[in-house]
Amino acid sequence: MAFELPDFVHEILDKFAKNGFEIYIVGGSVRDLILGRKNFDWDFTTNATPNQILEIFPRGFYNNKFGTVGISHPSSSKPYEITTFRKEVGYSDHRHPDKVIWGESLREDLSRRDFTINAMALSCKNKRQTLIDYFDGKKDLKAKLIRAVGDPQKRFSEDALRMIRAIRLATELGFIIEEGTLTAIKKNAGLINQIAKERIRDELLKILGSDFSADGFTLLLSSRLLQEIIPELLKGYGMAQAKHHVYDVWMHSLLSLKYCPSRDPVIRFATLLHDIGKPVVARGEGEKRTFYNHEVLGASIARNIAQRLRFSKKQTEKIETLVRWHQFTCDERQTDSAIRRFIRNVGKDNLQDILDLRVGDRLGGGAKETSWRLERFKKRLAQIQEQPFSVTDLKISGYDVMNILGINPGPKVGRILDQLFSEVAEDKAKNDRQYLLKRLREIKKTL
Numbered sequence: 001m002a003f004e005l006p007d008f009v010h011e012i013l014d015k016f017a018k019n020g021f022e023i024y025i026v027g028g029s030v031r032d033l034i035l036g037r038k039n040f041d042w043d044f045t046t047n048a049t050p051n052q053i054l055e056i057f058p059r060g061f062y063n064n065k066f067g068t069v070g071i072s073h074p075s076s077s078k079p080y081e082i083t084t085f086r087k088e089v090g091y092s093d094h095r096h097p098d099k100v101i102w103g104e105s106l107r108e109d110l111s112r113r114d115f116t117i118n119a120m121a122l123s124c125k126n127k128r129q130t131l132i133d134y135f136d137g138k139k140d141l142k143a144k145l146i147r148a149v150g151d152p153q154k155r156f157s158e159d160a161l162r163m164i165r166a167i168r169l170a171t172e173l174g175f176i177i178e179e180g181t182l183t184a185i186k187k188n189a190g191l192i193n194q195i196a197k198e199r200i201r202d203e204l205l206k207i208l209g210s211d212f213s214a215d216g217f218t219l220l221l222s223s224r225l226l227q228e229i230i231p232e233l234l235k236g237y238g239m240a241q242a243k244h245h246v247y248d249v250w251m252h253s254l255l256s257l258k259y260c261p262s263r264d265p266v267i268r269f270a271t272l273l274h275d276i277g278k279p280v281v282a283r284g285e286g287e288k289r290t291f292y293n294h295e296v297l298g299a300s301i302a303r304n305i306a307q308r309l310r311f312s313k314k315q316t317e318k319i320e321t322l323v324r325w326h327q328f329t330c331d332e333r334q335t336d337s338a339i340r341r342f343i344r345n346v347g348k349d350n351l352q353d354i355l356d357l358r359v360g361d362r363l364g365g366g367a368k369e370t371s372w373r374l375e376r377f378k379k380r381l382a383q384i385q386e387q388p389f390s391v392t393d394l395k396i397s398g399y400d401v402m403n404i405l406g407i408n409p410g411p412k413v414g415r416i417l418d419q420l421f422s423e424v425a426e427d428k429a430k431n432d433r434q435y436l437l438k439r440l441r442e443i444k445k446t447l
Contacts, residue, residue, distance in 0.1 A: 024122060025124070026110070034138060041081075057069070070082075156191065161195050164195075164200060247364075253275055257272040267357065278298070386428065396440070420439060420440075
């Protein structure tokens with residue numbers, strides 16, 4: 001079967017061939033071609049040195065010690081990366097090689113890669129495509145298996161990030177991890193602490209954004225990586241809940257993640273963490289067990305986790321907010337003022353997110369997706385948002401107050417506006433300029 005390749009990929013291959021160099025499409029590019037997945041990254045390996053690559057593509061950029069030249073092209077938001085065959089020596093930081101030596105063959109280059117499904121190459125000579133598969137990557141693809149190239153113990157010792165990558169790949173593709181590879185991850189799990197938190201966060205976000213995110217966190221648990229990355233989650237393992245709860249805190253959190261309708265990995269992460277405070281505040285046993293104020297302490301714990309994993313300030317604030325307010329009530333007797341307070345606490349931009357968290361929370365607890373109270377609450381949220389929410393939404397301003405009442409700028413102006421806002425907040429129809437000017441004249445008579 002011949003794969004359809006972008007025009008610029010053909011251009012790269014043709015230019016190298018014309019200059020007498022070997023070049024191959026490698027790694028995830030080949031894997032995704034075989035799986036029929038849309039490919040956004042194109043990686044190549046060649047026997048040409050970086051300087052020779054730059055002679056072929058003078059506009060390429062090369063500023064690293066690993067032999068990779070990037071080539072930008074309008075057809076892709078990411079650069080096309082071309083790397084010289086290489087051997088790697090020493091991994092004292094369990095992430096990067098201490099020394100890179102230009103390799104002599106494709107096989108030598110592929111043997112240093114992480115997993116068999118990423119260690120295939122595609123040769124395209126004279127418009128004829130040939131798959132090069134020294135390590136049975138295609139066979140493992142068919143078997144839906146993540147297997148390390150060669151000795152898994154060595155692969156993970158070289159680069160500890162590969163352990164969580166294995167989980168991420170299995171999660172994204174719906175694959176399982178080969179037994180020897182999984183055993184090696186368990187033995188080396190502690191090495192993940194040598195990896196920059198930003199890199200771990202990026203892999204976690206990819207796991208959270210996949211179709212099998214809950215399975216991914218089950219794998220993180222069984223591989224012993226979760227204990228190293230987010231140990232707080234394990235405190236809920238085996239902790240039974242009372243009343244309507246069917247599952248322990250851990251399983252409930254996992255299923256809430258599974259059923260959360262949002263595709264946003266940050267919202268999914270908040271859903272996974274929404275009950276993170278329960279094990280700390282738990283009191284009593286059996287049907288008498290309580291978790292009072294778990295959302296308050298949970299928000300603090302979730303913030304610490306997000307900061308530790310180097311989430312952005314905006315992402316951290318969203319996670320903290322969703323965990324803090326996820327216990328909102330849907331009592332049909334709530335006043336408009338109570339709902340406005342909820343909206344102010346959560347923030348307009350987070351309303352759909354916290355509703356998605358609630359759906360995951362309900363389904364993850366064995367309840368139905370929604371209820372008549374929740375549906376009524378959603379309608380009231382929409383209705384209340386159509387009403388003014390701040391003094392600045394009034395159809396008059398402080399200048400009108402000062403002009404009609406004949407007063408100077410000061411706290412009194414604000415108090416008058418607040419008084420009028422209270423009236424308008426209860427009755428949207430009153431937010432009319434003529435009506436409010438009339439009210440100002442009435443207020444003037446009482447001064």
